[in-house]
Amino acid sequence: MGEVKLEHVTKRYADVTAVDDMNLDIEDGEFVTLVGPSGCGKSTTLETIAGLTIPSEGTITIAGDDVTTKPPKDRDIAMVFQNIALFPHMDVHDNMSFGLRLRDFDSEEIDRRVERAAEILQIEELVDRMPDELSGGQRQRVAIGRAIVREPAVFLMDEPLANLDAKLRVHMRTELQRLHKELDTTIIYVTHDQAEAMTMSDRIAVMNEGHLQQIAPPLVCYDEPANLFVAGFIGSPGMNFVEGTVEAEEIRTEGFDVAFDPAQVPELVEGDDVTIGVRPEDVYPAGEADELANPTRRIRARTDVLEPMGDQIFVYLVLRGEDAAGADTGTSGAASAQGADELLMSVEPDSDLTDDEDIEVVLDRRKIHVFDTGTGNAVCHDILRSEAMGGGHPGAREET
Amino acid sequence: MGEVKLEHVTKRYADVTAVDDMNLDIEDGEFVTLVGPSGCGKSTTLETIAGLTIPSEGTITIAGDDVTTKPPKDRDIAMVFQNIALFPHMDVHDNMSFGLRLRDFDSEEIDRRVERAAEILQIEELVDRMPDELSGGQRQRVAIGRAIVREPAVFLMDEPLANLDAKLRVHMRTELQRLHKELDTTIIYVTHDQAEAMTMSDRIAVMNEGHLQQIAPPLVCYDEPANLFVAGFIGSPGMNFVEGTVEAEEIRTEGFDVAFDPAQVPELVEGDDVTIGVRPEDVYPAGEADELANPTRRIRARTDVLEPMGDQIFVYLVLRGEDAAGADTGTSGAASAQGADELLMSVEPDSDLTDDEDIEVVLDRRKIHVFDTGTGNAVCHDILRSEAMGGGHPGAREET
Amino acid sequence: MATSDERGRGRLRSAAVAPANWTERLSEQGFAYVLLLPTLLLVSTMALWPLVSTFEMSLRADALFSAEYVGEFVGFENYVELLTGERNAILGSPFLDFSQPFQSALTVTLIYVAIAVTLETIIGFGQALVLDQSFRGRRWVRVAILIPWAVPIAIQGLIFWLFFQPGIGVGTDVMRYLGIFSENPLINTTDTLIIVIVADVWKTSAFMALLILAGLQSVDRSLYDVAKVAGASKIQQFRYITFPLVLPALLVALLFRTIQSMRVYGIIETTGGCSTLPSLTCLVVSTFRSGRYATSAAVAFITAGIVALVAMVYIVKFADLEVGT
Amino acid sequence: QDGAGPGAGNGTDGTGGDGGDGGGGGTVEMAMPSNVTDRAEDTRQALYDAGLSEDIDVSFLSTSEISGDVQAQYRSWLNAGRETPDVFRMDSGWTIPFIVRDQLVNLSERLSQEAQSMLDEHYFEAPLESARAPAQAVGGSGGDTDTGTGMGGGPRGELYGVPWQVGFPTIQYRSDLVTDAGFDPEGNNWGTEPMTWQRFSEVISETHGNADVEYGFNWQGTDYVGLSCCTFNEFMSTWGGAYFGGRDTLFGPVGERPVTVNEEPVHQALRMVRTLIHGSDDEQALDGYQQISPNAVLEWTEGPSLSPFTNGNAVALRYWPSGIFEAATAFEESDNLSPDDLGTMPIPYAVPEAESEYEGIGGTASALGGWHLTVNPNSQNVDAAVQVIEATMQQSFRTFQFSELGYLTGDRRLFDPENVGDVDPWGPHLETLRVAGENAIPRPVTVVWPDQSSQIASRVNAVIAQQQAPEDAMSALAGSLEEIEQSV
Amino acid sequence: MASQTAEEGESDDDGPIADRTQEAIRNPGGAYQFLFYVVTAFFLVTTLFPFYWLLVLALTPGDRMTNVGLLPNGFNPASFVEMFQRLPFHVYMFNSIVIALTTTLIVLLVASFAGYAFGRLQFRGKTALLLVLLAISYFPPAAFIIPLFQFFTGNVEILTLPAVGTISSPNWFNTPGAMVTPFSALFLPLSIFILTTFYSQIPDGLEDAARVEGATRIGALFRVIIPLSAPGVATAGVLTFIGVYNEFFISFLMTDGQAQNWAPIVWGVVNYQGQYQAFYNLMAAASIVGVLPVVILVVIAQERIVSGLTAGALKE
Numbered sequence A, B: 001m002g003e004v005k006l007e008h009v010t011k012r013y014a015d016v017t018a019v020d021d022m023n024l025d026i027e028d029g030e031f032v033t034l035v036g037p038s039g040c041g042k043s044t045t046l047e048t049i050a051g052l053t054i055p056s057e058g059t060i061t062i063a064g065d066d067v068t069t070k071p072p073k074d075r076d077i078a079m080v081f082q083n084i085a086l087f088p089h090m091d092v093h094d095n096m097s098f099g100l101r102l103r104d105f106d107s108e109e110i111d112r113r114v115e116r117a118a119e120i121l122q123i124e125e126l127v128d129r130m131p132d133e134l135s136g137g138q139r140q141r142v143a144i145g146r147a148i149v150r151e152p153a154v155f156l157m158d159e160p161l162a163n164l165d166a167k168l169r170v171h172m173r174t175e176l177q178r179l180h181k182e183l184d185t186t187i188i189y190v191t192h193d194q195a196e197a198m199t200m201s202d203r204i205a206v207m208n209e210g211h212l213q214q215i216a217p218p219l220v221c222y223d224e225p226a227n228l229f230v231a232g233f234i235g236s237p238g239m240n241f242v243e244g245t246v247e248a249e250e251i252r253t254e255g256f257d258v259a260f261d262p263a264q265v266p267e268l269v270e271g272d273d274v275t276i277g278v279r280p281e282d283v284y285p286a287g288e289a290d291e292l293a294n295p296t297r298r299i300r301a302r303t304d305v306l307e308p309m310g311d312q313i314f315v316y317l318v319l320r321g322e323d324a325a326g327a328d329t330g331t332s333g334a335a336s337a338q339g340a341d342e343l344l345m346s347v348e349p350d351s352d353l354t355d356d357e358d359i360e361v362v363l364d365r366r367k368i369h370v371f372d373t374g375t376g377n378a379v380c381h382d383i384l385r386s387e388a389m390g391g392g393h394p395g396a397r398e399e400t
Numbered sequence C: 001m002a003t004s005d006e007r008g009r010g011r012l013r014s015a016a017v018a019p020a021n022w023t024e025r026l027s028e029q030g031f032a033y034v035l036l037l038p039t040l041l042l043v044s045t046m047a048l049w050p051l052v053s054t055f056e057m058s059l060r061a062d063a064l065f066s067a068e069y070v071g072e073f074v075g076f077e078n079y080v081e082l083l084t085g086e087r088n089a090i091l092g093s094p095f096l097d098f099s100q101p102f103q104s105a106l107t108v109t110l111i112y113v114a115i116a117v118t119l120e121t122i123i124g125f126g127q128a129l130v131l132d133q134s135f136r137g138r139r140w141v142r143v144a145i146l147i148p149w150a151v152p153i154a155i156q157g158l159i160f161w162l163f164f165q166p167g168i169g170v171g172t173d174v175m176r177y178l179g180i181f182s183e184n185p186l187i188n189t190t191d192t193l194i195i196v197i198v199a200d201v202w203k204t205s206a207f208m209a210l211l212i213l214a215g216l217q218s219v220d221r222s223l224y225d226v227a228k229v230a231g232a233s234k235i236q237q238f239r240y241i242t243f244p245l246v247l248p249a250l251l252v253a254l255l256f257r258t259i260q261s262m263r264v265y266g267i268i269e270t271t272g273g274c275s276t277l278p279s280l281t282c283l284v285v286s287t288f289r290s291g292r293y294a295t296s297a298a299v300a301f302i303t304a305g306i307v308a309l310v311a312m313v314y315i316v317k318f319a320d321l322e323v324g325t
Numbered sequence D: 001q002d003g004a005g006p007g008a009g010n011g012t013d014g015t016g017g018d019g020g021d022g023g024g025g026g027t028v029e030m031a032m033p034s035n036v037t038d039r040a041e042d043t044r045q046a047l048y049d050a051g052l053s054e055d056i057d058v059s060f061l062s063t064s065e066i067s068g069d070v071q072a073q074y075r076s077w078l079n080a081g082r083e084t085p086d087v088f089r090m091d092s093g094w095t096i097p098f099i100v101r102d103q104l105v106n107l108s109e110r111l112s113q114e115a116q117s118m119l120d121e122h123y124f125e126a127p128l129e130s131a132r133a134p135a136q137a138v139g140g141s142g143g144d145t146d147t148g149t150g151m152g153g154g155p156r157g158e159l160y161g162v163p164w165q166v167g168f169p170t171i172q173y174r175s176d177l178v179t180d181a182g183f184d185p186e187g188n189n190w191g192t193e194p195m196t197w198q199r200f201s202e203v204i205s206e207t208h209g210n211a212d213v214e215y216g217f218n219w220q221g222t223d224y225v226g227l228s229c230c231t232f233n234e235f236m237s238t239w240g241g242a243y244f245g246g247r248d249t250l251f252g253p254v255g256e257r258p259v260t261v262n263e264e265p266v267h268q269a270l271r272m273v274r275t276l277i278h279g280s281d282d283e284q285a286l287d288g289y290q291q292i293s294p295n296a297v298l299e300w301t302e303g304p305s306l307s308p309f310t311n312g313n314a315v316a317l318r319y320w321p322s323g324i325f326e327a328a329t330a331f332e333e334s335d336n337l338s339p340d341d342l343g344t345m346p347i348p349y350a351v352p353e354a355e356s357e358y359e360g361i362g363g364t365a366s367a368l369g370g371w372h373l374t375v376n377p378n379s380q381n382v383d384a385a386v387q388v389i390e391a392t393m394q395q396s397f398r399t400f401q402f403s404e405l406g407y408l409t410g411d412r413r414l415f416d417p418e419n420v421g422d423v424d425p426w427g428p429h430l431e432t433l434r435v436a437g438e439n440a441i442p443r444p445v446t447v448v449w450p451d452q453s454s455q456i457a458s459r460v461n462a463v464i465a466q467q468q469a470p471e472d473a474m475s476a477l478a479g480s481l482e483e484i485e486q487s488v
Numbered sequence E: 001m002a003s004q005t006a007e008e009g010e011s012d013d014d015g016p017i018a019d020r021t022q023e024a025i026r027n028p029g030g031a032y033q034f035l036f037y038v039v040t041a042f043f044l045v046t047t048l049f050p051f052y053w054l055l056v057l058a059l060t061p062g063d064r065m066t067n068v069g070l071l072p073n074g075f076n077p078a079s080f081v082e083m084f085q086r087l088p089f090h091v092y093m094f095n096s097i098v099i100a101l102t103t104t105l106i107v108l109l110v111a112s113f114a115g116y117a118f119g120r121l122q123f124r125g126k127t128a129l130l131l132v133l134l135a136i137s138y139f140p141p142a143a144f145i146i147p148l149f150q151f152f153t154g155n156v157e158i159l160t161l162p163a164v165g166t167i168s169s170p171n172w173f174n175t176p177g178a179m180v181t182p183f184s185a186l187f188l189p190l191s192i193f194i195l196t197t198f199y200s201q202i203p204d205g206l207e208d209a210a211r212v213e214g215a216t217r218i219g220a221l222f223r224v225i226i227p228l229s230a231p232g233v234a235t236a237g238v239l240t241f242i243g244v245y246n247e248f249f250i251s252f253l254m255t256d257g258q259a260q261n262w263a264p265i266v267w268g269v270v271n272y273q274g275q276y277q278a279f280y281n282l283m284a285a286a287s288i289v290g291v292l293p294v295v296i297l298v299v300i301a302q303e304r305i306v307s308g309l310t311a312g313a314l315k316e
Ligand SMILES: Nc1ncnc2c1ncn2[C@@H]1O[C@H](COP(=O)(O)OP(=O)(O)OP(=O)(O)O)[C@@H](O)[C@H]1O
Pocket: A132, A133, A134, A135, A136, A137, A138, A163, B013, B014, B015, B016, B017, B018, B019, B036, B037, B038, B039, B040, B041, B042, B043, B044, B045, B082
C-alpha cells in the first residue's frame, strides 16, 4: 500500500535544477533515508512526493497510482516540515490534531492519539500552549506529533530531529522505529545526522546536486561507497583521500605506497590515476599494527592537532613523505580529497599521543578503497580480494 | 572587552520559569557552549544576554557594563537565531549586510565582508536569492553569515549548525573556531550536538530545567560529571547507570559487584545507596579484558540488539544476574538510570558478536563513576584512586 | 580580514559609544506614549477639539435669526426633544417611528447596514479570494475589481441615478420588465433602498476586498503546505487556516464598513434623496443645511451614540481575539 | 449687531456714484457662476462701459452652479466674517434669511436716488420683494424683545439686494404639433393670454394623440426643493391656494401666519396634478382633465424633463427661460425642426385671481427664480461694491447680460422687443416672459423655509405618486408646517 | 502535461508563490478552474458595467441624453476635450493628487508609529485609546466642520499671552493645509486599525533579529515591520489616498471651489452641474479621467499588496 516510485523526476527552478532525473523505488514499509549536502535537493524530493511541488518532468507513483499531479490530500501522506510551520493560531493540541479533525475523527479518538503522541514526544504538559510559547525543540516535537497522530501510508520527515538534544534524539529514534514497525508505514526520512541515517534506515539514498549517487543499505554505503562523493560524505569525520597512480604491484602516492596483488584485483590497471580512500578508524599507530591482519607498510607522519571527543580522539596527521609540508595548513578539518599530505586518524581516548609528535602509522589494507580519480567511481573496496562488482554505481544500479 | 556575566538571572513566564537563578561568568574571548535538554532555557539565556528579553530578576554585565535593561543595539553582540529569522524581504546579500548597513559601513567594506562570509559559508552563488528560494541549510548559513560579518565583541549562536550536513558542520566548526581566534570574540554557543560541544568549547555549561548543572571544560564534563544529570546528558549514547548499595569493600548491584578500596575512596560510605555509571565504551567483552589494567569481575550478559554505526557497533546487553529479565524491554535506547538489568556496550565494527548471544563483559574500573542515588551528585569518578574533589557540583562551584 | 578589522571595529565602537537614541532607553510604556504623541496631537486638535466644541453647540438653542451659529444655553433640551419626537417636523423624517419603519431614519439605516455590509463582506471576500490567485492578467483584473472604490460618491450616485432616471437611463425599464421595481423607483423607498444598496455594494465591496486581500497575502504560505499535506481540501484550508488568519483584517474591514455605512448619506442624496430614504446622517445634514446647527450637532451626537452601540458588537469580538492569541 | 454693516468705516458718502475720491478705488470681488467667470473680461468691460470708474478693479470668484452649495458657502463665509467676496450673487430663494440675520449691507441706505427710483419704476415687483427685509421675520412675543436676533435691519421695504437675473417658468410647446392638431396659438393669443388647465390638458392630450412623440406635458415633480418652491407652488397658486395665506405673509412673520395647505384649492390642485399624470382612472381624478404627463415626472428634476423636449420628443414643457434657449438651439440644429416650432405661453390657471380667497393669488403664476446682488458687510470696499451694483443696473449692462450672457434680468424694459430688438432666440417669447414676470410668485422664504420646503416636497410627491390621499397628506403637512412655524 | 504545467508556472511573473497557487488552481482539474473563471468573469462584469455605462454617457452628446441604453446615442468623444475647456479639470486633479498624497504620507507615518505601539507594545490605557480613536469615526463629517472652519479661517483664539496678545489659529482658507491637516486626523483611525492588525502579526523573531543587528525599535519598524506588512501598509495607503482624493465635505468648506485655490476634483466634477441643466456627459467624462490617477496608484500599490513575503521567514 505504501510503495513510492519516482521515475525520472526533475524539478527546475529559475536558475537551478534542484532535482535531476531522480529514480527511486521505495517498497512498502521501507525506511529510506535521504542524505546529502545542504541544498542537494532532499527537501525538494520530499515535496514532489508530497505533492507540494509538481515536478518539471517525471512521474511519481504511490501505491501503484500515478499521483504526479494529484493534490497532497489524496496521497495519504504525513509530513514533518523542515521549517516546522506550526499553525500560529492553534494551541499544541489543535496543531497536532489538525489532520484528524479534518478527517472527522471522533474527539475521543483524537484525544487518545494526541495524548499518546504527546507522551512519546514528552510534551504532555505543553498541549495547551500556543506555538510562540514553546522552545525550538518543543516546536519541532509538536511538528512531529502532528504527523505521527495521522498514521498514514507514507511518512515524509524532513530533518525532524534537528533541534533536539542527543538524549531526546536517541529516544525519538527508537520511538520512530517502533512506530514504523507498528504501523508498517513507508518512511522517507531526511537527515544530516549520520547516526540517524545509519541506525534507522533500511536503505540510504545519497544525493548530490540533485542527482542520486547511491541507494543501498547503510553499511553498504559505508563499506562500499559507490563513488568518491559517497565515500567522502558518509562517515564522520570523512574518509581520508590520497591521490596516487597504479603501478605494477602497488599504488603509489606521494606519501606512501600500497601493495596489491594484480591477480586478485584486476580492476586496478597499471597507469591509472586513482584515489585511495581510508577511514580514520582504519588508520592505526604503528604500535597497534599487530592487531591487524593486513597492515600496510609504515607511514611516517607527524601529529598536528589532537581533537579529543570523549570516546575517541581525532588526530590530524601530516605525512612526511619526501619533504613534509609546513604545518600551517593544519587544522582544516575537512580532509576530503585534499591531496596527499594530510590524514585523519581516530584513536582510543586513552592514547598518549601529543601534538607535534613524529609517529608512524599503518592502514588496514582490507579497508582501503580505491576510486578512479577521473570519474570518481569506486574501483574496488578491498585491495586484497576483489569482490564481484559492476562498474560505476553499484548501489544505484542495483535499484533501478 | 567581551566578558559576559550573568548574576542571579531568572526569567519567568506565565507558567514556567525558563531560567532560574542563573550565574555565569564568561571571560573575554572564551568559547562557552550551553547544552541541555530541549526546553531547559538555553535560548532564553541567550535572549537575556542579547537584550531581547528583560530578565525577571538578576543583572547582566557585558564588558563590565550593566546592560540588563539596555537595548540590544548597544550591546555589541551578534546572534544566530535558532529559528533563523531571515528577513524575507531582503535577498541574501542584504540579509547578511543588514547590520553593517545600519552602521553606515561603506559599501566596499560591506561587499568585502559579505563576500568573505559567503565564501566561508559556501553560498557565494546564492547572494542574490531571496530567502524563500533557499534550502533549509542554505538559510541557516545565511543566518550565520549575518552574524559573522558583524565582528562584534560577543557572538551568541543558537544551534547555528542544526540544519547542516556532517561535512559542512565539520567545516563550519573549524571556520567558527578560526573566526573565534582571529577576532578574539567571546562566543556563547548553544548546541545539542555533542561533537560540537566537545570540540569547540573552552567550557561547557550544562543546563537542566532552567538550572545550571555544571560549567567546566568539555573533558571534565565528560570524565567528571558533577551529577547524574550531566553524566547522563553528556556523551552519546549515554552513560549506563546501575543502582546499588555500598558494602564494606564493594558496591553491590543486582547484576554485579564492583570492588573498591575504602582507604582510597573514603567518600563511599557503607550502606549508602549509590548509582554506578559507566560509559558504553568502557564496557568490554570479557575477551578483550586483557587490554585493561583494572577490569571488574566478569559480568554475565546476553546481547539483545546490535546497532552497527559504521565506525562502531552498539550492543544492547541484558544482564543475567540472578535471574535474567525478559528480552522484550530490550530496544529502549535511552538507557539512563533504567535499573540494573540493561547495559549498552560499544565495540569495534569488526566484532563478531551477534544478536541473542550469551557473553561475558567487564567494566573498566578506572572509568566507573559513582553517584549518590538520593541527591544525584557525584561521589567519585575513579573507584581506584580518589581525587580531591569537593562536594556536590564540582564544576559549577569552581566557577562561582 | 584581520587588516580591515581594526577599521570596522573602530567604527563599530564609535557607533556604540555615540549617544544612544533616547527612545531606546524608554520603558515599553514610555516608548508607546512617545510613538502615540503625533497621533494624539493631530487627533486632539483636528478631531477631539471640534467634537467638544460641537458638543457644546448641541447644548444650545438654534439661532435662526442671528449671525451666530447657535443661541443660548439650553442644556440637554435638544436631545430630549429629538428623542421624544418633538422635533420630527424639523428633522424631515423621524428618528424612530415603528409605525413607518421605512420613513424613520434609524430603522432605514439599520436595514441598509445589515444588508449592505453582509453583501459587501461576502462579495468582497469572494473578490479577494479571486485576486489572491495567480493567473494571467491578474494585475488588470485586480485593478478592475478595485476601482469602483475610487469613484467619488457624487459620480457613483450619478451613475445609478441616471441609470434609473426615466427618460435618460434604461435601468427602470429593465427592472420593471423583471418585475422587481415599481414605476418610479427613485421615489419609492424600497426600490431606492435596493438601488442604494446595489450602488454601495458595487463601490465598497472593493474596500472589503482590498483589506481582506491584504490579510490573505500576509498569511504564511508554508502553512498551506502543511494543511494540504494534512489532507485539507480547499474548503478546509479556507476554514481552518485562511479564515482564522485573516479574521483580524476582516474584523477591521467589517468594523469600519459598518461604521461608514451607519453614516450613509452621499449615495442616498445623489440618488433617491433623503426624503425617500432617510438615514441618520440625512437628519444631521438636513438640519445643518437649514441652519439649525445646535439641533444638527445634537443629532450628530445621537447618531454617533447609535453607531457606538453597533460598533460595540465588533469591539467585543476584537477583545475575544486579543485574549485568544 | 450693528445694523447696517460694519464696513462703514470708509466713507459714508459713497452714494455719489462717480467715484473720484478715496472711497471709489480698490478691488471688488464678485462671486459669480462660471457663465460669467468664463467671460470675465467681457463682463468687466461691460461694467466700465456702463460707467463704472476704472479705478475700481473688478475680479470674479467662481462659485458652484448648485444653489444649495453656494448658500452653504456664503453661510460659512459670512459666519466666519470673511471680507471677500465683496459682492454676492444670491438666490432669491434664500436671500431673506441672510437679511434677517443681519449679514448683508442695507442697500436702501447706499444706493443712489436715481438707482432707487429705477428699481421702483422698471423692475418686476416679485424679485424686489424677495430682496427686501420682511416686515417682521418672526411673530409672537419673541419678536419684539429679541432685538439682537429677531428682525433684520430696518422696517419693511429696506432693500438688501438688487436683482441680477430673473427666471419665470413658462410653458414651452411645439407649435407645429399643436397647429397640426388643429389649434391656432397665434390667433388665440396663447402667448400672452393664459388658458385654463382644463383647456391646456385637452390641447396637449389631443396634440399628443395626434403626434408621434413620446411625451405630452413634461414638468418636474420629484421630491426635491424645486417641487415645493416652484412647480407645485404654481399649480397651487393657479388654483388660488397658498402655503401661508396669500402674498402678504410669504416672508413672515413666522409663527403668526396661517398655514393654509389643508384647504380646498390645494386639494384641488393636487387632484388635478394626479389626473394629469394618472388620468381618469385615479380615484382622486378631476372630471374633464386629461392625462397628459408621463409617470416619469414623478422622478424628474429639470434636466431629465428638458431633454425629451429639446429632442423633439415631448409636446410641452414647463421650464425656466433657459429652456427656451436650449430648445431653440436644439431645434435649430435638428433636421426636421426649426426655432419657429417653439411656442411659449404663461402657466395655465384654474381659478382667476378674483375668485381666490387670497390676495394676489390665482390666475396664471410663475414661480420666481433668479439671483440678486448683495454686499458683504465685512467688505473693505462697500462703496465700490455699491458702485459696481449700480453699474449693473445701467441699460447697457442689462443689454449685455441679455444678449451676450443670455439671460433675463429684472428690468421690465428689456422684455419689450422694441427696446432690445429681435434677439435670438428670445424675440418671439419676450411677451410671454413679461406676463410670467408680472405674475411671478416667490416662494415663502423665511429662516424655516428649508425645513418646510422638504416637508412640502415629500408630501406633495407622495400624493401625486398616489401614495397618499390629498386630504390626509395635507392635513399631516399642515401639522408639520405649523410645528415648524412654532419652532422658532 | 506535467512539464507543461510546471513551465507555465515558472513563466508567470509572480514568482514561486504564484507558482504554487497556480498548481493549486490547476490540480483539481477542469471543474474547479471553470468555476474560478466563471466567478472572475462575474466580478469583472458587475464591477465594470457601471464604468461602461459611464463611458456610454460620456460619449453620448449632451443633447441626446434620452433613453441611453447599452450603446451611446451618437458618438461624441469631444466631451473628453470639452471637459477641459469648460473647467481646468487637470488643475483640480492636480490639487487632489497633491492633497491626497501629502495626507497619505502623513497618515502612513503617524499611523505606523501608532500601529506599532498598539500592535506590538504593552502599555496602560491601550484599549481606551483605541476606542477613542475609533469613536472619531462614529461622527458624520458635519460634526466637525463648523469648528474646523472657524479654526482654519483664523477665528479661533488658541491662547492669549500677556505680552504678545492673542494668538489665533492660522488662516489657511484656500490652502492645502486646511484640508491636509483635518484629513490626516480623520483618516487616521482606519489606518491605525489596519496597521495595528498587520504589525501585530509580524513574528517577534524578525524584529528581534533586526534589533540584535543593531536596529533601534524605530529602525526595526521601518526596515523590517513596515516592509513585511507591505500588503497592509499599501492597503492603508490606497484607502487613505482614495478617501482623500474623493473627499468633499471638508474640501467643500475649506476652499471656495476654484481650481487655483486648491479645490479638489469633486469640486471640479460637481461644477459641471449647471443651474438647471447638468452636463452629464462631461461629468461622466470627468469621472473617467478622474479615476485614472487611482488606477495608476492601484497598479503600483498592488505589487505591494500582493507580496506574499512571509514565506520562509522563520523556522518555527
Ligand atoms: N513566551 C513564552 N511563554 C511561555 N513559556 C515560554 C515562552 N518562551 C519559552 N517558554 C518556555 O521556557 C522554557 C525555556 O525555553 P527555551 O526556548 O529557552 O528552551 P531551549 O533551551 O532553547 O530549548 P530548545 O533546545 O528546545 O530550543 C521552555 O519550557 C519553553 O516552553
